[in-house]
């Protein structure tokens with residue numbers, strides 16, 4: 001299976017490859033630029049040469065013209081000149097003409113070369129431009145790989161965490177069922193078995209001893225039935241407080257807190273201070289807030305050994321704020337436990353509602369849990 005480490009590795013490889021191409025292209029661009037500079041110098045030199053060669057050519061042309069005129073004149077008056085003189089003028093004219101042809105050829109070659117260099121310069125210019133463009137584009141790709149793709153890894157990580165959390169919820173549900181069956185088994189089932197036994201004893205006492213003794217036995221049996229009833233009610237209540245649907249949030253919390261106090265034989269005092277708007281909220285908020293407060297109070301009771309717990313709740317038009325404060329042991333928030341789902345579940349619940357959870361805890365001082373839920 002692909003995990004985020006593999007993905008990270010692949011992304012890093014890609015980044016390396018792209019960075020290498022970027023360097024290469026940058027070098028191609030640099031080389032092209034250097035060649036461009038070199039050719040530009042060459043071009044300047046050739047331009048000067050072209051001018052020189054043209055000037056030279058023009059000079060020779062002028063001389064050739066003069067020489068031709070002179071040849072014409074010599075030819076016309078050949079009697080006036082000696083054969084050697086005539087030959088000299090001939091040779092001179094021929095030499096000049098050859099020179100001129102050569103100069104013109106050189107000029108032609110130089111011009112060709114100049115045009116060629118100009119063409120190459122144009123090409124190089126395009127190459128440099130393209131290289132620069134590519135480097136820019138590659139930078140964008142690199143950014144994408146570095147920033148956005150890393151975010152993908154994070155997203156995948158988040159998704160994996162969510163999936164894990166889903167599994168934990170299933171585990172927690174299973175755990176909850178086990179706890180419930182154990183509670184039913186240890187509590188009400190045991191008590192009912194006891195009551196059955198006692199009823200037989202009552203029966204026997206009535207027949208074999210005295211009515212008074214039987215009545216005594218009955219009394220103790222009644223108290224047993226009462227505590228079974230209490231126990232069953234507590235279990236039902238833990239599952240889902242029916243009062244929440246019937247009475248609403250504030251009375252249910254109040255009842256719950258009183259029950260908790262009594263159940264723990266008043267080892268600590270719980271104060272409840274509801275503020276603000278009265279009336280019912282949408283049931284999803286009521287259930288969520290009850291569960292959030294319940295979990296926080298349970299944590300305080302279970303882990304903190306407090307003297308006092310204060311639960312405050314304020315209901316406004318657009319949001320509900322609740323705080324649960326204890327003066328118990330406190331704990332290190334960053335220290336995550338493996339088999340603890342309470343706070344994790346609170347976070348998940350609040351995320352669904354767009355709410356916020358803040359836990360402030362100091363070892364030896366106590367813990368304050370702040371819950372904020374927007375209403376819409």
Ligand SMILES: Nc1ncnc2c1ncn2[C@@H]1O[C@H](COP(=O)(O)OP(=O)(O)OP(=O)(O)O)[C@@H](O)[C@H]1O
Pocket residue numbers: 299300302303304326328329330331337339340341342343344367
């Ligand atoms: N009010 C508190 N005072 C002291 N320690 C606390 C308090 N609330 C939480 N803790 C510590 O944080 C841990 C995590 O709490 P959490 O509610 O997530 O799990 P849990 O209570 O251990 O188990 P669960 O809620 O799943 O039954 C607790 O085990 C406890 O050590």
Ligand SMILES: [Mg+2]
Pocket residue numbers: 295298299341342343
């Ligand atoms: Mg807990």
